[in-house]
Amino acid sequence: MSTYDQAIKKYDPVLGLETHVELSTNSKMFCGCSTEFGADPNKQTCPTCLGLPGSLPVANAIGIESTIRIGLALNCSIASYSRFARKNYFYPDMPKDFQTSQYDEPLCSNGYLDVLVDTDEGTKTFRVEIERVHLEEDTGKLTHAGGATGRIHGADYSLVDYNRAGIPLVEIVTKPVPDTGEYAPLVAKAYVTELRDLLRGLNVSDVRMEEGSLRCDVNLSLTPKGSKTWGTRTETKNVNSLRSVERAIRSEIERQSLELDKGNKIKQETRHFQEDTGTTRSGRSKVVAEEYRYFPEPDLVPIAPDKAWIEKLKKALPEQPSIRRTRLAKEWGFTDLEMRDVATLGGVDLIAQTIEQGTSPASARKWWAGELSGHASKADLELIDLKITPTDVARIDALVNEGKLTDKLARQVIEAVLNGEGNPDEVIKKRNLAVVSDDSALIPAIEAAIAANPDAAAKIREGKVQVVGVIVGAVMKTTGGSADAAKVRELVLKTLGQ
Amino acid sequence: MSRITREEVAKLAELARLDLPESELDEYAKQLEIILESVAKVGEVSTKDVKPMSHATGLVNVFREDVTKESLSRDEILRSAPATEDDRFRVPRILDEE
Numbered sequence: 001m002s003t004y005d006q007a008i009k010k011y012d013p014v015l016g017l018e019t020h021v022e023l024s025t026n027s028k029m030f031c032g033c034s035t036e037f038g039a040d041p042n043k044q045t046c047p048t049c050l051g052l053p054g055s056l057p058v059a060n061a062i063g064i065e066s067t068i069r070i071g072l073a074l075n076c077s078i079a080s081y082s083r084f085a086r087k088n089y090f091y092p093d094m095p096k097d098f099q100t101s102q103y104d105e106p107l108c109s110n111g112y113l114d115v116l117v118d119t120d121e122g123t124k125t126f127r128v129e130i131e132r133v134h135l136e137e138d139t140g141k142l143t144h145a146g147g148a149t150g151r152i153h154g155a156d157y158s159l160v161d162y163n164r165a166g167i168p169l170v171e172i173v174t175k176p177v178p179d180t181g182e183y184a185p186l187v188a189k190a191y192v193t194e195l196r197d198l199l200r201g202l203n204v205s206d207v208r209m210e211e212g213s214l215r216c217d218v219n220l221s222l223t224p225k226g227s228k229t230w231g232t233r234t235e236t237k238n239v240n241s242l243r244s245v246e247r248a249i250r251s252e253i254e255r256q257s258l259e260l261d262k263g264n265k266i267k268q269e270t271r272h273f274q275e276d277t278g279t280t281r282s283g284r285s286k287v288v289a290e291e292y293r294y295f296p297e298p299d300l301v302p303i304a305p306d307k308a309w310i311e312k313l314k315k316a317l318p319e320q321p322s323i324r325r326t327r328l329a330k331e332w333g334f335t336d337l338e339m340r341d342v343a344t345l346g347g348v349d350l351i352a353q354t355i356e357q358g359t360s361p362a363s364a365r366k367w368w369a370g371e372l373s374g375h376a377s378k379a380d381l382e383l384i385d386l387k388i389t390p391t392d393v394a395r396i397d398a399l400v401n402e403g404k405l406t407d408k409l410a411r412q413v414i415e416a417v418l419n420g421e422g423n424p425d426e427v428i429k430k431r432n433l434a435v436v437s438d439d440s441a442l443i444p445a446i447e448a449a450i451a452a453n454p455d456a457a458a459k460i461r462e463g464k465v466q467v468v469g470v471i472v473g474a475v476m477k478t479t480g481g482s483a484d485a486a487k488v489r490e491l492v493l494k495t496l497g498q
Numbered sequence: 499m500s501r502i503t504r505e506e507v508a509k510l511a512e513l514a515r516l517d518l519p520e521s522e523l524d525e526y527a528k529q530l531e532i533i534l535e536s537v538a539k540v541g542e543v544s545t546k547d548v549k550p551m552s553h554a555t556g557l558v559n560v561f562r563e564d565v566t567k568e569s570l571s572r573d574e575i576l577r578s579a580p581a582t583e584d585d586r587f588r589v590p591r592i593l594d595e596e
Contacts, residue, residue, distance in 0.1 A: 026565060027564055031567070032562075032566050032567025032568075033566065034566045040572075040585065041572075041584070041585045041586050042576065042587070045569055045570055045572075045575060046567070046570050058560060059560070059561050059562065060562060060564050061561035061563060064561060081558075083552060090515055092587070092589040092592065145583075155592070156591060157588055157589065157590055157591055158588075158589050158592055159583055159584060159587065159588055159589075160586055160587040160588075160589055161585075161586050162587070293513070296553075300560075301553055301555065301557045301558055301559070301560045302552070303558065303559060304558040305559075
């Protein structure tokens with residue numbers, strides 16, 4: 001029996017997730033600096049986000065509105081009165097020496113998100129309860145210099161880029177989720193997937209895990225079967241892909257069960273997920289417990305959303321992702337399973353946008369869930385992070401349908417587009433990839449193929465048309481697959497008097 | 499009222515990253531005592547019908563439109579920093595060696 005199976009036989013996992021979402025506002029949460037990703041270091045700072053004396057923060061209306069919308073979409077109640085708080089700490093990722101956050105008065109609380117997981121007894125719904133949704137600001141980005149590992153441990157000094165400091169960041173915290181048993185890793189992954197789709201549907205964030213606009217911390221504890229008190233939990237950080245969410249929980253279940261089996265106690269600590277091994281490593285356990293000395297932020301006035309505003313936002317919420325998926329599956333003729341696969345890949349919107357440009361649902365699914373998902377998993381990326389757009393895919397599909405690309409050529413075009421060589425038309429031109437259906441270009445190849453296969457040619461002349469494949473195959477080979485097979489067949493038959 | 503201990507002063511100093519010499523702990527404990535006693539007088543006022551206040555103006559919902567404004571020049575902000583490297587602020591080692 002595997003370590004995992006043994007662990008699940010003896011212990012019940014209890015999981016919890018803290019998710020940070022960077023909002024895609026134009027400007028930062030408390031000042032007018034741009035939030036654009038990838039700018040040169042320290043080009044997007046001002047007296048407010050640098051915490052210079054005399055500067056005064058003012059809350060971004062869209063930041064507040066987006067947080068409330070997220071809360072509403074997660075079935076939370078919205079506070080009628082809510083304040084920002086200062087979370088004080090000494091760490092150079094915030095130049096102010098505090099982070100503007102929320103403490104005991106989060107904007108949203110007590111919600112839930114239902115997720116579907118395939119179990120041995122069929123598809124099951126797990127309810128993940130939401131403790132709170134609050135609004136804070138993101139921190140600056142540290143680069144650790146010196147030392148062998150590039151990590152904070154052993155670094156000689158660090159460099160800070162404050163472009164990210166002050167970007168609105170929403171923290172979504174679940175309540176502990178018990179009773180998921182062996183499905184704990186899958187429930188966690190399904191939750192983050194569903195949350196990502198919900199946030200994308202709300203159009204409040206790019207939700208790109210690889211760019212860090214969606215980040216996840218995973219809490220896990222094990223309870224011996226039959227026991228009523230939950231075990232000590234660990235918090236695993238640096239979980240930066242959907243697959244990692246699943247792997248991190250699985251590996252923590254295994255690690256904690258082995259410790260408990262040995263009679264050891266689980267240390268309450270922060271651990272770091274390591275992509276390469278799929279395991280977690282202990283962070284430095286803090287000697288002194290953190291004391292953030294929270295207090296109400298005096299420079300920002302309280303938020304008191306009135307009922308009319310909340311009602312208006314509630315009415316304007318988009319269709320829930322699960323309901324939308326059911327509707328689209330029907331429209332597109334996908335089975336539940338096909339749709340769930342597409343959703344897990346994060347491909348619903350990409351397929352919808354491809355279909356909008358004239359591609360058939362079946363083809364759109366074939367390209368994204370068949371061809372491109374392979375590229376994504378090879379590169380450990382999500383579909384949306386691939387350097388190909390729905391427009392590109394729709395164009396490639398149209399070219400295949402028009403007979404201008406074979407499937408094989410289409411795959412070459414896709415690879416070139418993914419490599420950043422341009423859009424499909426540019427790639428085809430540059431690499432000379434279009435199907436050759438021009439007679440004059442094909443005739444020499446056909447004549448050569450006929451000469452090389454005299455037996456087959458003779459049979460065709462006699463009317464045995466079914467052997468034409470031999471000659472068509474030879475032509476396709478000499479043209480490197482760039483010929484239009486139907487056209488070649490037609491020309492071969494014509495040449496041989498059929 | 500309870501007295502502020504030397505240990506509490508040392509702890510506060512640590513949290514505030516103040517390098518207080520041993521010899522001054524008693525002195526600061528005494529001073530903090532006086533401050534706390536003064537503040538404690540507020541507790542004698544009857545506040546049964548007064549709502550706790552964190553902001554003096556009574557304003558709520560003061561927001562700004564989500565529009566970008568020009569940021570500071572990088573050269574200018576980096577010039578004010580004690581140390582820079584690669585267009586970034588250079589800060590001393592964050593964690594001590596274990």
